[in-house]
Amino acid sequence: MxxxxxxxxxxxxxxxxxxxxxxxxxxxxxxxxxxxxxxxxxxxxxxxxxxxxxxxxxxxxxxxxxxxxxxxxxxxxxxxxxxxxxxxxxxxxxxxxxxxxxxxxxxxxxxxxxxxxxxxxxxxxxxxxxxxxxxxxxxxxxxxxxxxxxxxxxxxxxxxxxxxxxxxxxSYFILAFSIFLIGIMKKSKINIFLVLGTTLVIIFRTKYVIFCLMIYAIKLLYCNTIKLKYKAIGTILLIPIMYFGLNYVAVRYLNIGISPAELDDFRNSQREIYLNSGMEYPYVVWNTWLDVFKAYPLLIAQFLLSPLPILVDYDFLNSLAYTIDAFYVIIVLVLFLFNIRNNYKNLFWIVTILSIIVLSSIFEYFLTGGVRHRYVAILMFIPLLFSDKKEKGLYGNRSFNFFTSKRKYKTINFTGKKYK
Structure with missing residues (x-):
């Protein structure tokens, strides 16, 4: 008991x-x-x-x-x-x-x-x-x-x-994160849901400060009516700004620099806490970003499919509940891939999911921790499993125009309400 x-x-x-x-x-x-x-x-x-x-x-x-x-x-x-x-x-x-x-x-x-x-x-x-x-x-x-x-x-x-x-x-974190999502998905650049959600998310999981800032920066770039080519140029310019900005925040508030050496030290020092548990990730040697990128596919796979043995040699049958969850995740991912043709309009939603997975994977060092930390990402996949061709993208039909569309259109949605 x-x-x-x-x-x-x-x-x-x-x-x-x-x-x-x-x-x-x-x-x-x-x-x-x-x-x-x-x-x-x-x-x-x-x-x-x-x-x-x-x-x-x-x-x-x-x-x-x-x-x-x-x-x-x-x-x-x-x-x-x-x-x-x-x-x-x-x-x-x-x-x-x-x-x-x-x-x-x-x-x-x-x-x-x-x-x-x-x-x-x-x-x-x-x-x-x-x-x-x-x-x-x-x-x-x-x-x-x-x-x-x-x-x-x-x-x-x-x-x-x-x-x-x-x-x-x-449970508290999913509540906080969902409030943040409401704020970030609204058309307005600043709103009460965004401020409240960001505050609560950071309070419940401090490392998400990087995620919140990154997603908000992407929203700022695309929450306007400028032409697509200028958004593409803005994306190129945004990458170095985001890197230095997020690195500053990570060092100041998390004591972790966003560099291969810093991430290497963080992962290896954290895994020492769980040494001999049989669930710690392998020791890493990251000298360059190429080393990090080469490790990413297996890190993401282990994160999404824990406790199945990918990077960690573990008898997953000892964690039956987690193993059932891993097979549930596989079903969700397979259904998403089968329906991906109907999700090209949902690019910003998918970018948000991938950001969670990418950032969480690099900070994960304990096998079953991935089960907890992928919860939000898998929940966000579920609405995409059954999207159909009748569903429009956000404020328009163009897949890359996340928040606004210059075209005016009139349609009747599934609730019977009319939009212009």
Whole structure:
């Protein structure tokens, strides 16, 4: 039994209060869904009843049979949650997880099971917000069918289920990242969602400061009406500016320089922490950027398919839940490749996904860490699996014109609303 379940008495009153919380959460999710999703109330009711019932059964089953993995950092998170530890050197835990988790722990009446239910609902709200960001990106040119399939695939995503029912910060991060996505996908260069989302993302995962700045720089370049050739010139000029700018930020706030030698030192020093665990990445020797680029394909493959043995010789059958997740990821990637012909209009969305994968891969040094850190990227792939030819690109049909189009057009989207 997990340490935080040791004092839990699964009696009538505990089950009753779980059901009361679930009923409240159901109405909360239905209210939020009406704001974030295309109108589909009947399906949404069945969907939320199914998801909440699944969480209810899985939590009770985990208390009885202990089948959800106990992650190495769980005790630290639990101690922070209950106030046994007040602060740790990491801003991600002290401010990010610490403040938010204690608020929801208070709303859970100090009951760890009710808190885990809160955690699962936060994860669901994050998923709904991510879909809202895709709606904004596509200007509502999406179908009910795509929305339903997105919800179903996200509900059965193994990692989404696992981290909904643990004490880690993944649910908070998906919520924060989805708010950032809404802000970045909006046409305006600065908006409240962008500011709030960026702040929360950095609080929960500091290394994402590089990602947020990079994606925002790309948005600034393409969020205007200049001609395509000037955007191409701007891209060429943007690369060195982004490199020096991001290097400055990385050194100042992460103490990591963006150079082969610095990245080499970072990876090799971090892997020493997990030495002899059998899950650390191999030692690297990166003297030039060519060395880094040559290593990238296998780093990305290992990141996406952990815990399958690509760079790390590991018996993946010892991590059954993670292995199931790896096969789920393979299914998602295969479906994306099969449907790639219908996604050429979604270039900026895909660029965002690839940026997450590329940046996360280079900082990943522990085998199963990739399972956690690819969560957001895989969720972002799901809306692309079922895009069809009727769906337009963002503010127009040209694949490279991410945010604006000089052409005016009139169309009727799948919701019945008219756009000009």
């Amino acid at each position: 997990k340490p935080y379940y040791e004092n839990i008495n699964l009696d009538f009153f505990q089950v009753f209060f779980m059901i009361v919380y679930l009923v409240i959460f159901f109405f909360l999710l239905m209210f939020i869904a009406r704001k974030l999703l295309l109108k589909d109330d009947k399906f949404n009711r069945y969907y939320f009843i199914g998801v909440l019932s699944m969480y209810f059964v899985l939590i009770i089953g985990d208390i009885k049979f202990d089948y959800i993995p106990l992650f190495p950092d769980t005790q630290l998170y639990y101690d922070l949650l209950i106030g046994k530890i007040k602060t740790v050197p990491s801003i991600e835990l002290t401010i990010g997880f610490g403040l938010f988790s204690r608020l929801f722990y208070f709303l859970s009446c100090g009951n760890i099971i009710n808190y885990i239910l809160f955690n699962s609902i936060i994860n669901q709200i994050g998923i709904l917000l991510l879909w809202k960001s895709f709606r904004i990106y596509k200007k509502d040119e999406i179908s009910i069918k795509n929305q339903r399939l997105f919800l179903i695939f996200s509900a059965i995503y193994p990692v989404s289920i696992i981290y909904s029912l643990t004490l880690l910060r993944e």
